[in-house]
Amino acid sequence: MFCGMHFGKCLVRSVFLFLESMDKHIENSAEYAGLTVNNGVQQPPMVNPYRTKKQKSPALSVDDYVTGILNKNMTILSQAVTLVESTRAEHQEKAQQVIERCLPFAGKSVRVGITGVPGAGKSTFIDALGMHLVDSGHRLAVLAIDPSSERSKGSILGDKTRMEELSVAKNAFIRPSPSAGSLGGVARKTRETIVLCEAAGFDTIFVETVGVGQSETAVHSMVDFFLLIQLSGTGDELQGIKRGIMEMADGIVINKADGNNIEKANLAKAQFRNALHLFPLPESKCLPKVLTCSAVEKNGIDEVWKMITDYVVFTKGNGFFHEKRQRQAKYWMYETIDEHLRNSFYHNEKIEQMLQEYEKLLLEDKISSFVAANRLLDTYFNKM
Secondary structure, X not given: OHHHHHHHHHHHHHHHHHHHHHHOOHHHOHHHOOOOOOOOOOOOOOOOOOOOOOOOOOOOOXXXXXXXXXOOOHHHHHHHHHHHHOOOHHHHHHHHHHHHHHHHHOOOOEEEEEEEOOXXXXXXXXXXXXXXXXXXXXXXXXXXXXXXXXXXXXXXXXXXXXXXXXXXXXXXXXXXXXXXXXXXXXXXXXXXXXXXXXXXXXXXXEEEOOOOOOHHHHHHOOOOEEEEEEOOOOOOHHHHOOHHHHHHOOEEEEOOOOHHHHHHHHHHHHHHHHHHOOOOOOOOOOOOEEEEOEOOOOEOHHHHHHHHHHHHHXXXXXXXXXXXXXXXHHHXXXXXXXXXXXXXXXOOHHHHHHHHHHHHHHHXXXXXXXXXXXXXXXXXXXXX
């Protein structure tokens, strides 16, 4: 036992002396006079010393934006879209001036809304149809509304990765936009972006929605042709026949009609055609067609575009095309008024203070929701 303790103490002392000698740089002692110690490798700095600070680009004027857009400058067009999407008051004021200056050069494109359930292959379909148009000499702009997370408020904005060919095509412009929890605001900004794209010389505009849901009404009110992408082989096809979305559709395409799925796609096509005959004739007087295609194999893509162009020619002939655009312009005037009133109400300093007070009263059951809302509105309109 004593030997063990003595050995342990000796070991600790030896380690201590070794560390102490290391600390005193034993190589500098007289007995090592012939020893040469080389300097270590000098570590590079954390920041690149040759890096020059990037000069901030000067802000573009309204004239710069308009001139760049009319000259088909894609960089300036992208910057103008960013300006439109900005929520800052000074950016919005400048954006409205740019849009107003671009309006006389807009309105000459064919606007197509594309929707469908998630997984229906919308992005792949747009890639295939878009390349068909670009190869035919068209200039195409794709505006994709990407859903934002309700928790993090973030968006993937990954539509370009699914449009592999179109994203690098010379005469194509793809712009994903986050919904950011405010569908009405994004829809309005998408409509304004359409004006900028048309002024930049794009003759075809695709607007891809987040999927079947409330966004369809907003997108339907800004396009000339509303295309519904459906799938087959996912169960009872009648489950996909919902009156609201079917009544809005100007055409239906059964995607992924390839391989072992061709027979199921043709069956779904017949079922959708039968269902459409149960609905009243649309205002356009043009009964929606149902087609099948394979976006991956690029089969049936040209027939889809022919369906769209035939519809445009028909509706321009009977006057519905122009009438629909006028109706849409009036609709968006009222929508813009509603949005501005809402923003003005919630950004009112007095209302912001009162909202916290009335929320507390609501939680304590001392006031009803309707009374609280009426009092806040009365205060806003200076009635109290």
